[in-house]
Amino acid sequence: MWDDDLVPTTLLIVDDHPGFRRFARKLLEAAGFSVVGDAEDGASAIAAVRALRPDVVLLDVLLPDTTGFAIARQLAAGQERPLVVLTSSRSASDLGELIGTANARGFITKSELTVAALAALLSEAA
């Protein structure tokens, strides 16, 4: 199976909806990811990345204080440079060209977010 091949990966979840954070953490941990933390807005996301140095950041596009695109660019310019996977309840076509310019590994619509989809995106990256 796909998750047996997976190298243990540390992961940070950034989303302003606590329900989503809770279920995503449970699901991804069950799939073998090591979820090292979560953050509810852009500022705490940046702080968490510096403190926890995750391999992957699952980053919501719409945050209360900024956008996931801005955070992704900021992370790409920093030292840690985790892989960023953008996600949103909106579809890619609703977000337009911003996804392509955000220095992210990829984008998954939340309704399409499965362990398989995330793993595929990450392995493609590796």
Add this chain to the structure above:
Amino acid sequence: MRTVRLVVWAMGAALCATLFVGAIRGDKLSAGKASFAYAGALVAISVGVGVWRRRPESRTGILLTALPFAFVLPDLWPVFPRSTLAVTVTLAASWLAAPILAHVVLSYPTGWLSSKVERGLVAAAYVFALVYALPLLLFYDPRSPRYGDVIHGSTCPECALPLTHVTWYDVTRTRQLFDWGLSVLAVLFLAVLVRKLMRASPRGRSVVLPLVAAGFFVAAQFVVQIALYHRPVNSWGSSGWFWIVAIAELAIPLALAAGLLWGRTERSAVADLVVELEHTPPGSVRDTLAQALGDPSLELALWLPEQRIYVNRHGEKLELPTATPERAVTMLGPVEAPVAALVHDPALLERRALLGAAGAAARLALENERLHAELRRQLEEVRASRARIVHAGDEERRRLERNLHDGAQQRLLGLGLALQLARRQLGAEANGTVELLAEAEGELRAALDELRELARGIHPAILTDQGLGPALQSLAERSTVPVTILAVPEQRLGEPIEAAAYFLVSESLANVAKYAHASTIRVTITWRDGEAIVEIADDGVGGADPARGSGLRGLTDRVQALGGTLSVESPPDGGTRIRAEIPCAS
């Protein structure tokens, strides 16, 4: 007042008779000349008193009565060279006719000097006459050898008023100075007369023309005298000049009186106003009133009784100023229910009768004007409220979209993750349940897609976040008929315009997909001269009816609410072209 007029007339008659008899007895003038001069003066005095009686509220009558006195009084000394009184009166009245003449001509026909230039000129003429007469009365000795050309008799009496006689007072030199000064004033007077004529309305011009012509004649003949002889002529010594001067003295009061007695007065200004108002289009009553009242600064404030406010002719609210020395306010109509208020030059307050009559004459036109202003105001309110309703609708849609996104959508997404987790945790043990869960996830995904579609239809987040270009691109990508976006302005156009343009394109794309059987759609949005132009053209079957379907109707409303226009061209087999022009002013 009646007695005063009677006494004045009697004094005039006595003066003219005295001068007539004195001139003939002293052999100063021929009988014909004396008759013409003094009978003419008496006629002029009679006319003046008549005007005074008829229009007691105006100064014109008094001035008209005073003018012939001022013309003939200086004749006293030449006629009675030995009389101390005659000398004194002649010196005092030397130039009195000039300011009175300027005053009566320039204030005609209302009796009031309407401009600063006119007031200044008349005041200068009065000061001039006083400054000329005073030194003569106080310091001058008519018996002095310097008396020169003014001497009329060999034995000269003293002036009645001298304080002291001074030998240095050179009357000839002083007179020359004053003659030249007076001719300068006369030229100015001519210029102001021309100005008065130019400024008058066509009807007003015909009223003032005879008088202006007479005034012109008098002032011009004086200027000619100065230019030719460097001093006023002694008209008694020259037959030609005698008649010119005598006719001039008579022409003015007769021209004036004729005009006034023919009723070309304030009443005729009001009559003119009534005729003018017949042809005054709505919105121009102020201009007509301003002309009739002779106050270009006039402002008209129309009273709207329901709103209890004053508005201008455009229906915009006005605050009445408090009365100041510069501005006065007069209410028209009954106190408890005014029709309008006039904000005007305080000089008009002196002519209350005219103001009242003009207000009464304009009553109907003002009512009409008021209704128009009210209508304009209501239209403006409707326009504003329509724009507000559209804006509020957009706001509400945005809020709804946000609520869907933050609420139900997020819970369902969480639920989807929970189902995934449950499926994982069940593992291979419960095959049937896993399949069921997978099916539930599929349903949930479909529900989420529909919900997202719904939210996007309510209000596209991409439009708010990124603007028209990306939003249209997103629309184009989802369209079943290929869309080419030819142009979209780079800059943001403001929420209402962007929303209108977006929904117009969105609705049109949906219509094309449903009815047009088109193979391609072209979308062009340009921004020119503060106006957004949105065009959507397809190559389908055409024949679209803008009246059919509520979608396009609603979009027309939306565009019109922003002050724009929407047109649909859809000939059969000719494709459909929708074009909206939306101004940015809203």
